[in-house]
Amino acid sequence: MSQNLRLMQARSALSQLEAQLGVRKSGRHQVLHEVGDNWHSLFSVVSAAMGETGWAVFVEMDEVCWLAAAAAGIDLGRVVCVKATTESSALCEILTSGFDVIVFGDIAITPAIQRRVLARARSENLTICTTAAPWQQGIAQAM
Amino acid sequence: MTRYLVLFIPQWDLEGQALYPAATVQANRISQVSVSAAKAGVTVGTRLRTARHLCPNLHLVKQPEIAAQRAKFSAITAVCADIIPDMTVWWPGRLSVPSAGATRYYGSEEEVINTLLETVSLQCGVEAQVGIADGILAATLAARQGRIIAPGAATDFVDPLPLDSCIDLFDHSQRGQVATVCTQLNALGLVTIKSLRALAVAELTSRFGTVGAILGRLIRHDNPFHLDAKDLAPTQIEVSVECHPPLTSASQARLYARHLGQQLAAKLQARGQVARRLEVAAQTSLTRHQRVWNLLVGANANQYTAYLESFCNAIAGQLDGAVTALSCTGLDLCSAAQMAPTLWGDIRPDTLTATARLQQLLGAQAVYRPYLRDGYSYRQRNGLLAWGEDPPPPAAGDFLGQLGSPYPSRIFTTPRQVRLFAECGRALIPDENGDIYAAPQTLVINEGAVSEPQHITQWWGPWRIGGRWWAGEQAVSYLKLETPRLTYLTVWDGQGWWLDAQY
Numbered sequence: 001m002s003q004n005l006r007l008m009q010a011r012s013a014l015s016q017l018e019a020q021l022g023v024r025k026s027g028r029h030q031v032l033h034e035v036g037d038n039w040h041s042l043f044s045v046v047s048a049a050m051g052e053t054g055w056a057v058f059v060e061m062d063e064v065c066w067l068a069a070a071a072a073g074i075d076l077g078r079v080v081c082v083k084a085t086t087e088s089s090a091l092c093e094i095l096t097s098g099f100d101v102i103v104f105g106d107i108a109i110t111p112a113i114q115r116r117v118l119a120r121a122r123s124e125n126l127t128i129c130t131t132a133a134p135w136q137q138g139i140a141q142a143m
Numbered sequence: 144m145t146r147y148l149v150l151f152i153p154q155w156d157l158e159g160q161a162l163y164p165a166a167t168v169q170a171n172r173i174s175q176v177s178v179s180a181a182k183a184g185v186t187v188g189t190r191l192r193t194a195r196h197l198c199p200n201l202h203l204v205k206q207p208e209i210a211a212q213r214a215k216f217s218a219i220t221a222v223c224a225d226i227i228p229d230m231t232v233w234w235p236g237r238l239s240v241p242s243a244g245a246t247r248y249y250g251s252e253e254e255v256i257n258t259l260l261e262t263v264s265l266q267c268g269v270e271a272q273v274g275i276a277d278g279i280l281a282a283t284l285a286a287r288q289g290r291i292i293a294p295g296a297a298t299d300f301v302d303p304l305p306l307d308s309c310i311d312l313f314d315h316s317q318r319g320q321v322a323t324v325c326t327q328l329n330a331l332g333l334v335t336i337k338s339l340r341a342l343a344v345a346e347l348t349s350r351f352g353t354v355g356a357i358l359g360r361l362i363r364h365d366n367p368f369h370l371d372a373k374d375l376a377p378t379q380i381e382v383s384v385e386c387h388p389p390l391t392s393a394s395q396a397r398l399y400a401r402h403l404g405q406q407l408a409a410k411l412q413a414r415g416q417v418a419r420r421l422e423v424a425a426q427t428s429l430t431r432h433q434r435v436w437n438l439l440v441g442a443n444a445n446q447y448t449a450y451l452e453s454f455c456n457a458i459a460g461q462l463d464g465a466v467t468a469l470s471c472t473g474l475d476l477c478s479a480a481q482m483a484p485t486l487w488g489d490i491r492p493d494t495l496t497a498t499a500r501l502q503q504l505l506g507a508q509a510v511y512r513p514y515l516r517d518g519y520s521y522r523q524r525n526g527l528l529a530w531g532e533d534p535p536p537p538a539a540g541d542f543l544g545q546l547g548s549p550y551p552s553r554i555f556t557t558p559r560q561v562r563l564f565a566e567c568g569r570a571l572i573p574d575e576n577g578d579i580y581a582a583p584q585t586l587v588i589n590e591g592a593v594s595e596p597q598h599i600t601q602w603w604g605p606w607r608i609g610g611r612w613w614a615g616e617q618a619v620s621y622l623k624l625e626t627p628r629l630t631y632l633t634v635w636d637g638q639g640w641w642l643d644a645q646y
Contacts, residue, residue, distance in 0.1 A: 039552035066513040068550035098497020
């Protein structure tokens, strides 16, 4: 048996075990949600992605009505808001290292950082939501 | 274990006030009560106002009277000094002494007590109470009952007693504070002295400060006035090393870093504490370089070493000479138990670390968390707090008539002015009661120079809130409007219509 084949078998067994134990959600996970102006659907997505233990961070989202967010099922005790007018790779690295759901509001993010955030989100099973400028179509389709 | 003799004259400051309920006051709280006042429900630590409510004829002993009474206690101490030299006067009305010497001299503990009581009674005309037991706490409580507690039986004697019994061992100025601590401990389910003994002195100290440290030592029959420095929470722990020969490269410094990191971790572990900030410093012959990190999650030896190593690498290019000393200081120490995760509801370590890093990157006020508060409008009910701050107490009032669900999803930070027109083409302006005379037909949003009219397909309201003229409030009317594009919440503030929120 080749080394690659053994590696694939081990990965398969591990992923099955993770899904079985609930460590990782089974099935295809949608990483990027571009919700635009429909913030009620944003709340639904965030609430579902947070689950019972997840944490969410809202970046540059000053206009959220937290009453509506709480009514949609978001536990405000597990929400952090950040005011950051300019993006940076350090900021995105911190966000992806500590939160399960990241909502980007009115903040411009360069395509290079978008790619890095999405790659990290895919590997860590994170959920990314955007409300302002749509992220690159190519990246969105790749998800 | 040292055996103590405690002589106790109850209510010394209130001696001579037996005819009516009397009390002394310290910082607006009752510090001593006479028996008749205690029967009316007045206790030590009670607020003066509450005490007066409980006992309207309560006599408050004035400071000159107290001072005169305290001066009289010198006569008692002079008499006692002949029998029990080297005594310690706690305050007028109580003194203590290690009983071993007097017991040897008089032959037995009973004989010491009899001699002391008889002498004080005959020469001063005062009835005192004396007790002997292991430790100050047991001896003081035994003195209240006039008992001798056999050696080794002090724990059994004090264990079933309530925590409030310890209040009497503190100075009058501290009693209010101790009473508050006891109330908090009772609320936590620690009612008796036995239950408190299960907690380590370090835990009590980190939570309740000096009062906690003294309580912890008292219930272990130690002398609370001989507090070791380690019992009082230190603010920092430093480990340092002198470098011989002085270090000239980062790789040399890294060798010391591991040693320092392990030393700091061992010191903290021995105390059962964790550091929430870490300061690392390197001393050259000319300057001192230093850096501080926030450690919101308790770090271990490897992490301390990693911080030191990264510091050594960072300053390698800035050094103006060889490094002669390296130091590593744990700051803002707290009990490790405080930082230990509980079963539910704790913040994940990675999230905690991420928020701390965000605050370092963007500033403390750039990271905040939402919370809900009371109010009439949606805007009032949305609260934001800087990360790490506690929410303010809820506002008073029943908030009848507050705007209910469904809630808008977005509240505009800067409301935009709009115009509303009725079907007849006239501008829609509410009357003084906030009512509108016709159905709104067109919404015109002012977008700079461009004004785009939107047809209103459905509307709800108006809802009028505020208007308490005696509180200086202005009434506002809310109107929910549905257009083919979006649904908006508009508000009339008496001057014009504003786009307040979006559904």
